[in-house]
Every structure is written in structure tokens, then in C-alpha cells.
Amino acid sequence: MPGPANGGVARKIFLIATEESGDRLGAHLMKVLRQRLGGAVRFEGVGGLSMAREGLKSLFPIEELSIIGFSAVVKQLPKVLRLIRQTAAAVLRAGPDILIIIDSPDFTHRVARRVRARDATIPIIDYVSPSVWAWRSSRARAMRTYVDHVLALLPFEPEAYRRLHGPPCTYVGHPLIEQLGSLRPGPEDQGRRNGIPPVLVVLPGSRRSEIRHHMAIFGDALERLQAQGNAFELILPTMLHLLEGVREGVKTWKVAPQIVVGEQERRTAFRIASAALAKSGTVTLELALAGVPMVAAYRAGAVEAWFVQRAITVQSVILANLVVGENVVPEFIQDACTADNLAGALGEVLSDSPMRQRQLAAFARMDGIMSTGNHPPSVRAADIVLATLRKSRRAG
Incomplete structure (x- = not known):
């Protein structure tokens, strides 16, 4: 099994997933990254039961963000903003080699913007594109300022990011194709x-x-x-x-x-x-x-x-x-x-x-x-995470 790319020093990877579907994606990605890095990796962040089974101790229970509907969001807004601030502060304290935000853009992107504003050296990957092709298309261009790479679940999304002048975007595959x-x-x-x-x-x-x-x-x-x-x-x-x-x-x-x-x-x-x-x-x-x-x-x-x-x-x-x-x-x-x-x-x-x-x-x-060929989505996603790590200013 290949060892880590930085001379045996454990990589620190911070992941944020606040919904069950994102939690499953995060868990599969964590498993592949641990295999690829020969175990020399530490995970921190926010996740659910699946990511916990892969060794993540969540900053807070993701059930605290199970808020659906505009009126519910308004009522819970102070709590949501507090958790955004808390999560961004935790990322900055951890000083990870990379930040991976998974889906839930109304939460994760606010965290990512705060992190980028305070420490531009932390690479940020967005796993699961927000629906920029359906609404709020201006988000794609805005994401260039705080996202280094988007991992897309749908095959038409990379072209949408090119058209909308967003950050680099790669189709890694939808988990359903493995099921x-x-x-x-x-x-x-x-x-x-x-x-x-x-x-x-x-x-x-x-x-x-x-x-x-x-x-x-x-x-x-x-x-x-x-x-x-x-x-x-x-x-x-x-x-x-x-x-x-x-x-x-x-x-x-x-x-x-x-x-x-x-x-x-x-x-x-x-x-x-x-x-x-x-x-x-x-x-x-x-x-x-x-x-x-x-x-x-x-x-x-x-x-x-x-x-x-x-x-x-x-x-x-x-x-x-x-x-x-x-x-x-x-x-x-x-x-x-x-x-x-x-x-x-x-x-x-x-x-x-x-x-x-x-x-x-x-x-x-x-x-x-x-189709993603012979490589499952979690492997394709891990390839891009590791390539981004190698190019990072924090690599060494």
C-alpha cells in the first residue's frame, strides 16, 4: 500500500457533511483516503453515523441542522449562524491540509467563505455541486473565490460550470451507479x-x-x-x-x-x-x-x-x-x-x-x-483530493 505523499507525516483532512446522504459520501471517501495514504491521515469535522464509523468525532450532531422549509430556516436562523461560526472557527484552529465540504451548500459554503477569508492557503473541495444549473447560477462564478475544485455527481455539471465560469469541476459519478x-x-x-x-x-x-x-x-x-x-x-x-x-x-x-x-x-x-x-x-x-x-x-x-x-x-x-x-x-x-x-x-x-x-x-x-468506467465514485473523488493536496501551498 502506498504511503503518504509528504514523507510519512499524517495528513489532516477536515470534512463537513450535515445530511445523511452527504454523510454516506463522506464515509466512503474517508475509507479510500485512509487506504491511499497508508493510514497516515487524521480526520476532523462534522458528520453523521457513517462518518463516525470511519473514525470521525463530529463537532456537533448533524440532527441539529435538520431544518426544512423557508419558515423553519427563519425561525432557526440564530442557531444556524452560530453553528456556521463555530464550524469555521474549528477549521481554522485545526489548520487542516485540506477542507472538504459535502453538499448542504447553504451551510457548508458559508463556512468555506469564512475559512478562505481568514486562511487562503487551505485548499477547499466541494463534493456535490449546488444546483447552479437550475437556479442562482451566479453562485458558480462566486464559488471561484473560495472553492478550488467541485466534485460533481451528475454528468452534465462540468459543462454547466464551464458555461457559468465557475471553478474547475469534474464528474466523479453518482453513488447510485454502484447500487x-x-x-x-x-x-x-x-x-x-x-x-x-x-x-x-x-x-x-x-x-x-x-x-x-x-x-x-x-x-x-x-x-x-x-x-x-x-x-x-x-x-x-x-x-x-x-x-x-x-x-x-x-x-x-x-x-x-x-x-x-x-x-x-x-x-x-x-x-x-x-x-x-x-x-x-x-x-x-x-x-x-x-x-x-x-x-x-x-x-x-x-x-x-x-x-x-x-x-x-x-x-x-x-x-x-x-x-x-x-x-x-x-x-x-x-x-x-x-x-x-x-x-x-x-x-x-x-x-x-x-x-x-x-x-x-x-x-x-x-x-x-x-458511466465512470472501472472506478467507483469514491475512488475518483479521492484521486482529485490527493492531487489537490499535492499541489497545495501547504504541502511539504
């Missing part, structure tokens, strides 16, 4: 996917606020879909912390779903699903890679919706559409998210319609579009 075996059907699953009645998976969201905004309208849409003569078996995957809200929400549904809990049960549902109704987000990419035609929807609170609708600069916010380069997945956002619209589109994706066939053909291209 295709758990998403795609085996022979028995395929038989159920092709069976009668078809399985329809409903995904109202992964946060409590999303559950509140989507459950009633999704229930009305499914009632209309059934009334139109469409037969289907309904499965609603969720997580344990959302179960109470989901159970409360389905009490008004005329079509009773089978509620399944946990990531394993969710993947099982994806493997047998014939179609899906999903809240827009990363789940649309997951469904596309699983080969499940879908209808996407999104509703937010009035204040949040007002800001988002004025900020969006792309024709689609559906990741599956952005990756394949065409709007194959119908999306119904805010006022367009009505029971009639959703039911009509679901009727098409459940039948052998041109819409369904167009989605399946587009999804079949995704493996090639998202």
Missing part, C-alpha cells in the same frame, strides 16, 4: 413487474414537510386513477421516522396502499414496480436507473414556492430528464400539481403508451451517460 444490482429486477422480480395488476409505487417525499404537502393530492389522484378503470397494486415505501405522518395521511385515501418501511423494502418495491408517482428529487434518478416509468410532482409552502418559481432557470427540475437531455418524465409543479393532471399522466405510464415507451428508451441510455 444498480439492488435497484433492478431479477427474473422473479421481472415477472411481478410484468404481472397483472401492475405495481404502482407512490413516493410522497423523504421529509415531514413533503409528506404534509403531497399526501392529500396524491390520494385524490389515485382515487381518480382507479375511478377511470385502472387496476393497480399500490405500494408506499417510507422510513421509520416518517411512518406516523404517512399513516395519518393515508387515512383519507380511498385506495389503500401497502406501506413498507426501510431502505431494503423500498428497493424491493422498485424492482417489481411497473410505474411510480414520485415527489421530484433524487428519487427520480433512482427510479430511472431502476427502469421504472414515472410521473413527478412537487408542492411547497406558499413562501418557498414564490422564491423557487422565480429562481428556476431550466425547463425541467427532474434529474432523470436533465441526465438524459430530454423531458421524458412529466412534471407537475405547484399549481399544475392537481389530482386530474396526475391521474391522467399516471394512466399513460401504467399503459403501453408512447409516453411509457419513450421513458423506457431514455432510461436504457442512462448507464452509458453516467
